[in-house]
Amino acid sequence: MTEPGNKATARATPPRGDLTVETTQQLLWLGRQPRPMAPRGAVGALSDRVLVYARRSHVPAVLRVLGTDGTGLMVIGPRPGQPMPKATDFDYEGPIALDPDAYGYHMATPDKPFLLPEDGFAGTNPTLGDVLDAQLRAGYTVACTPTGYIGAGDTASLCAAAQQVKALNRTDTLFVAALDVSLVDRAFFSQTRAILQDAGCPIALVLGKQGDPLTHSTRIIPNLRLLAATVPLMPICTDFNALDLVAHGAFAAAIGTGGSIRHAVPPPRKPMAFVRDKSPSVLVPELMCWWKGAKISMLCGAAPSRSPRCSCAICENQPLTRFKYEEDQPEAIAHAAATWLDIAAGLLDQPTLRDRAEYWRNICKGAVDEHEMLAKRVRRIDPLPVQKPLKQWADLPAWLTD
Numbered sequence: 255m256t257e258p259g260n261k262a263t264a265r266a267t268p269p270r271g272d273l274t275v276e277t278t279q280q281l282l283w284l285g286r287q288p289r290p291m292a293p294r295g296a297v298g299a300l301s302d303r304v305l306v307y308a309r310r311s312h313v314p315a316v317l318r319v320l321g322t323d324g325t326g327l328m329v330i331g332p333r334p335g336q337p338m339p340k341a342t343d344f345d346y347e348g349p350i351a352l353d354p355d356a357y358g359y360h361m362a363t364p365d366k367p368f369l370l371p372e373d374g375f376a377g378t379n380p381t382l383g384d385v386l387d388a389q390l391r392a393g394y395t396v397a398c399t400p401t402g403y404i405g406a407g408d409t410a411s412l413c414a415a416a417q418q419v420k421a422l423n424r425t426d427t428l429f430v431a432a433l434d435v436s437l438v439d440r441a442f443f444s445q446t447r448a449i450l451q452d453a454g455c456p457i458a459l460v461l462g463k464q465g466d467p468l469t470h471s472t473r474i475i476p477n478l479r480l481l482a483a484t485v486p487l488m489p490i491c492t493d494f495n496a497l498d499l500v501a502h503g504a505f506a507a508a509i510g511t512g513g514s515i516r517h518a519v520p521p522p523r524k525p526m527a528f529v530r531d532k533s534p535s536v537l538v539p540e541l542m543c544w545w546k547g548a549k550i551s552m553l554c555g556a557a558p559s560r561s562p563r564c565s566c567a568i569c570e571n572q573p574l575t576r577f578k579y580e581e582d583q584p585e586a587i588a589h590a591a592a593t594w595l596d597i598a599a600g601l602l603d604q605p606t607l608r609d610r611a612e613y614w615r616n617i618c619k620g621a622v623d624e625h626e627m628l629a630k631r632v633r634r635i636d637p638l639p640v641q642k643p644l645k646q647w648a649d650l651p652a653w654l655t656d
C-alpha cells in the first residue's frame with residue numbers, strides 16, 4: 255500500500271464539509287484499499303476481525319458458534335481484586351483478549367488515569383507495564399490497559415492516560431479508552447482525535463452514556479467514522495456500531511453479547527434494577543436490532559406462523575417467538591452471534607473498504623424497509639419504529655467523501 259500524498263493519488267478533489275484537503279485525500283486512498291492497515295506487533299493478530307465481546311458466563315454459549323477465521327474472543331475481566339482467568343481456561347483456539355473493565359469501577363483523573371492493584375507495599379505496587387505483562391503471561395494475544403472511565407469533556411484525563419501509554423512504546427497493547435460520548439461530539443471531537451492520534455498505540459474504544467450513545471447527537475456516527483479512518487481503532491463493548499466502523503476503516507471490533515455490554519455507563523455501576531420481563535434480548539436479523547423475546551411474542555400474538563424465522567446454524571429456520579424465558583438466554587446469545595458473524599464475514603469479504611461501506615449501507619437500508627414489511631405481516635396499524643442509528647447508517651452517504 256502506498257500512503258496518500260504522491261502525485262498519482264493527489265487528484266484535485268474538493269474537500270467535503272469540514273474535511274481538509276489532506277483528510278479528503280487520505281479517505282479516498284483508504285476507500286481503495288482491500289483492508290485497513292494492520293497495527294504493528296502482536297496487535298496485528300486482531301486485524302480484520304470482528305470479535306465477540308462477552309462476560310465469562312456467556313462464553314460457553316458463544317463457543318457453540320465461534321470459529322477462528324475473521325473473529326476472536328474478548329472476555330470481560332473479573333472484578334478488581336479477583337484473580338484473572340488464564341486464556342487457556344477458555345476452550346478456544348482463536349485470538350483472545352481480556353478487557354480489564356476498569357472503567358466500570360474507576361473514574362479516570364489526570365493523576366490516576368488507570369486502575370492499578372494496590373496489594374504491594376508502598377513503592378512496590380504493580381506499574382501499568384506490570385499489569386500488561388501479567389495479561390500476556392496469562393496467555394492473552396494482546397494486553398489491554400486498565401483505563402478508568404473518561405468523564406464528560408475530561409480531555410485532561412484522556413491526555414494523561416494517552417501519554418503514559420505512549421511512554422511505554424509497546425506493540426502488544428490496546429489502549430482501552432472508555433469515553434463519555436461528549437468527547438466524540440462537536441465540542442471535543444478534534445481534541446479527542448488529536449490525543450488518540452498522538453497516543454502511538456491502537457485504541458480499543460468504548461462509548462459511555464446512560465442509554466444509547468449513538469443517539470446523543472447526529473454528529474456521533476460521522477465523527478466515529480472519521481476517527482476509524484484516521485486512528486488505529488477497534489470499537490469494543492458495542493453493538494452494530496462495530497460493523498459500521500469496520501466498514502469505515504477500524505482495524506477490528508468486538509460486539510457485546512448482552513444489552514448492558516454494548517456500551518458503558520459511568521462508575522459506580524448501579525445494581526441491576528428489578529426486571530419483570532426476564533425474556534432474553536433477541537437479535538431480529540431482518541430488522542438488525544435486538545428485541546426482548548416477550549416483545550416478539552406479543553407482536554406476533556396468537557399467530558406464531560407470522561413470527562420472524564432465522565436460518566442460522568442454531569435456529570435452523572425455527573421462529574424467533576421461541577425465546578420466552580430466562581433459560582432461553584444462552585440459545586439467544588448463540589443465535590445472535592451466529593447471525594452477525596455471518597454478516598461480518600460478508601463485510602470482510604468485500605474487495606475494498608468502500609465496497610464494505612456500500613455493502614453495510616445496503617444491509618441497513620434493507621433492515622429499515624423490513625420494519626414496514628413486518629408491520630404489515632403481523633397486521634399492525636402503527637409503523638414499527640426504526641432505531642435512530644440504523645436509520646442514520648442507511649441514510650448517510652456510504653463514504654465520508656461522497
Ligand SMILES: [Zn+2]
Nearest residue numbers: 564566569589
Ligand atoms: Zn438464528
